[in-house]
Amino acid sequence: MLKKGCMGRLNKKVVEHKSYQVKDPIVRYNDITKKFGDTVVLNNLNLEVGRGEKLSIIGASGSGKTTIIRMLMTLEKPTSGTIWVDGDYLWHKEVGGKLVPADEKHMRNVRGKIGMVFQQFNLFPHMTILRNVTEAPIRVQGLSREEAEERAVTMLEKVGLAEKVDQYPSQLSGGQQQRVAIARALVMQPKVMLFDEVTSALDPELVGEVLEVIKDLAREGDMTMILITHEMDFARDISDRIVFLDEGRILEQGSPDKILENPDSPRIRQFLSRFIGNSSVSGLATTK
């Protein structure tokens, strides 16, 4: 929230140049193109995300939003271009000044800096809540069971589910499952957290509890967050910057106020107008 003003000032320059200068980038997409067969999903994308920045990506379905973060999680391989994360290339390795495709070991190293929460929660159904959260710290980071459980309980308390440790995912509501999924990602202490439409699969009455958890997380500050969302109120609340994606390109980016209330592009106005009436767009209603 504090950064909003400063981002707002930057904003004018941004719209003019279409590229956005970030002071201390932690993620950089350089000329990223992604094709599925003949379909171009992302077209020469250049995007930088600042350390600690809260970035929301909005746009119509099929605009390539999800692909952006799936590539960062190494779930999707870019067709061309490079992605750089906190000092290292993600899909490439520098050997003698040249970039070569990265091996699994290198990718695991870089991947460790990133965490992700999925639309469908994707908890492990055969494990208790506690094991869902402790399994990766123990197996991947080599923590002792005691350490891992201590960390896990702290995280589960943070998302308000410490009393559910012994239950199985199927015994929890969707909102609770998603909060566990957030704890499961957080416990790995990633530098960058990705949220892929994390409330889209939830019943409307369960959306709030999940968004509250993410808002708290955003307020704490340090963590870089990239969110894909259709919750415009929420995006306005927590974002330092909003990127509007259209047909695989960044159409416009800037402060939430700028993009949600006064976008330059008629395409964005048209997109936002669909949210009128369900109070999801605060710029067009009076909610805050």
Add this chain to the structure above:
Amino acid sequence: MDWNNMCQTFNDKDNVWSWQYTCEIFPDLLDAMWVTISATFVAYFVALILGLFLTLGRRSPIRPVKWFFQGFLEFVRGTPPLVQLFFIYFGFPEIPYIGFEMSAFTAGVLGLGIHYSTYVSEIYRSGIEAVPKSQWEASKALNFSKGQTWLRIVLPQAIPPVIPMLGNYLITMFKETPLLAAITLMEMLNMAKFIGAKYFDYLEPFTIVGFLFLLLSYPSAILVSKLEKRMNRRFRQKNA
């Protein structure tokens, strides 16, 4: 009282079906049943382990490895188990450098195990494919290694739902063990044949063998179907 003396109390040797004869040969057939049962379980164990390797090998990202396993699978499934057993027991020892002789039991459990590993592999495959892609993705997002993902995430979800199907193959393999008679293993069928030839009377020994098979396989089949219902219930709950 001695077993044979007890059998003589039937005193009906001249009947078409003699209870005395039945009684006298029963201990030998029971002994042979243990051979049948242990061959079944050892062969099943071979099939379960080898089947897992086949399943993983077929999914290898390295093309030649994948082709090798695929080819092996097609070859084994496309040839009769009896031919395979003959090859392993009689043919294989004659191959220079790599061939060596095996006991009928070892050759038998290897042959049956290898043959059924291809079917077991198919079952594993169906179980693995039923695990949603999103589980793999979640594992990757948590930075599990390939091995950890298989061992901790995928297989624990893939195997339980297919346990009843695996159980059915145990019963099928049990009923296939008479094939091992062909490579001289003294299992139930071979013993019955041996006894029949010795006394020129085949009716009782073969009938007893049939009943012993039924006695073991029928309750097992019921057990498997119970297991299946329980698994279905558990699985439904998890997906609810």
